[in-house]
Amino acid sequence: MVLSKNFSQSDVSMHSTFSSRYVRESLPRYKMPENSIPKEAAFQIINDELMLDGKPRLNLASFVTTWMEPECDKLIMDSINKNYVDMDEYPVTTELQNRCVNMIAHLFNAPLGESEAAVGVGTVGSSEAIMLAGLAFKRKWQNKRKAEGKPCDKPNIVTGANVQVCWEKFARYFEVELKEVKLTEDYYVMDPAKAVEMVDENTICVAAILGSTLNGEFEDVKLLNDLLLEKNKITGWDTPIHVDAASGGFIAPFLWPELEWDFRLPLVKSINVSGHKYGLVYAGVGWVIWRSKEDLPEELIFHINYLGSDQPTFTLNFSKGSSQIIAQYYQLIRLGYEGYRNVMDNCHDNAMVLKEGLEKTGRFKIVSKDIGVPLVAFSLKDQNRGYDEFEIAETLRRFGWIVPAYTMPADAKHVTVLRVVIREDFSRTLAERLVLDITKVMHELDALPAKPSSKMSINGNENGKISGSLEGKNGTVVKKTAMETQREITAYWKNFVMAKKSDKNKLC
DSSP, X not given: OOOXXXXXXXXXXXXXXGGSGGGTSXXXXXXXXXXXXXXXXXXXXXXXXXXXXXOGGGBTTOOSOOOOOHHHHHHHHHTTTOBTTOTTTOHHHHHHHHHHHHHHHHHTTOOOOSSOOOEEEEESSHHHHHHHHHHHHHHHHHHHHHHTTOOOSOOXXXXXXXXXXXXXXXXXXXXOEEEEEOOBTTXXXXXXXXXXXXXXXXXXXXXXXXXXXXXXXXXXXXHHHHHHHHHHHHHOOOOOEEEEOTXXXXXXXXXXXXXXXXXXXXXXXXXXXXTTTTTOOOSSOEEEEESSGGGSOGGGOEEEOTTSSOEEEOOSSSOOBSHHHHHHHHHHHHHHHHHHHHHHHHHHHHHHHHHHHHHHHTOEEEOSOSSBSSEEEEEESOOOSSOOHHHHHHHHGGGTOBOOEEEOSTTOTTOEEEEEEOOTTOOHHHHHHHHHHHHHHHHHHHHSOOOOOTTOBXXXXXXXXXXXXXXXXXXXXXXXXXXXXXXXXXXXHHHHHHHHHHHHHHHO
């Protein structure tokens, strides 16, 4: 008798998702399927795949906010279908954006009159904000050069090599030469003196970073301003400063209000900040603020009327959601100055707990600074234990932690660090737990057999050593090829494994 099994074709709505044919068949991955599937099945299939993602709150690589209050979550969902650009249809949303711009401008000490409106705009993040600020600097420089009858085809911008990749994008996309101040070991931010030396008549601005992505350190914007004032006075130029405060803009005003980095410095003409980092909003909102109307060329602002009324717009994209703008306004009025200060205090204190816990192990060198973004960047003191920072990061994933390891930029590429970003939802308990798990990882890696190095002995090799070179004729040293070195390493591990197997058989 032939046994066969037919799938029931009765009302699909009567089947549970996991008993339906939709979980028995593989769906197309790169082409749209021919037929529809029930909404329950679509949800379950996608939800099942997403379970393989990491947990956002344990993603210590990211500066981006991963938790907000349920009340704000509700506001976000209620406004998720509003297109921000429809200002005539959603005038209240536009008003909320304008309020945010003014609140942030005052936070950055913009020189505004009693009833004067701030100049700025909401963006989808600091990348767009930097593009807009850079375009304003480029256009203003071009206009000045044209008025003076001078060439304006070779603009440049001076930054440190530690800038975020969006600065490289701006330079490449908008044809501006990027002049980078190289980093050195133990000094991982832009040197203001070296930056000012690189400034010439074609420099549209110098970009300073308030919170380096690499180690969280604040660059010395005050010193940069003072040195640049002197150079401008001598040369007759008026080279300005832009402050990339993507990470530090919502930190410095609350933890170190006396620190001068913002519009209190005369050469600072624009500042960007990420609302979705320490502005405490989910991903998708940034801000750029200009010192005054004169710093934003009018010809960069477009006016449209096909949505119902005259609407000025200065953005790279057009349509975007309103949710994050509304969420930013919620956080500003919900927390106020007191609330933001408390959150930043907690983040800083937890960063210090993590730092002190790592220092007590005696195994790490801390490369981050106490004054800066609340993060801890650290590297191994002993580089000869047979493992590196990348293996520590990989092993930590078994405990659920996502901790990045990376090398520093040019002139410091030999330095590898691990970095833990402390966000609002990273508690003291989690900080202490992370120290324990890092300690466990170190013990595990210490117990593993050391990897062969240039000084490690090997059975069967002359002199019992693997080395990076061979002795040639007349005592000369000949560097081994990569293939020769790899063969020796393979032979070492093969012998090691065979020895282990042999020991195991003896025990049996």
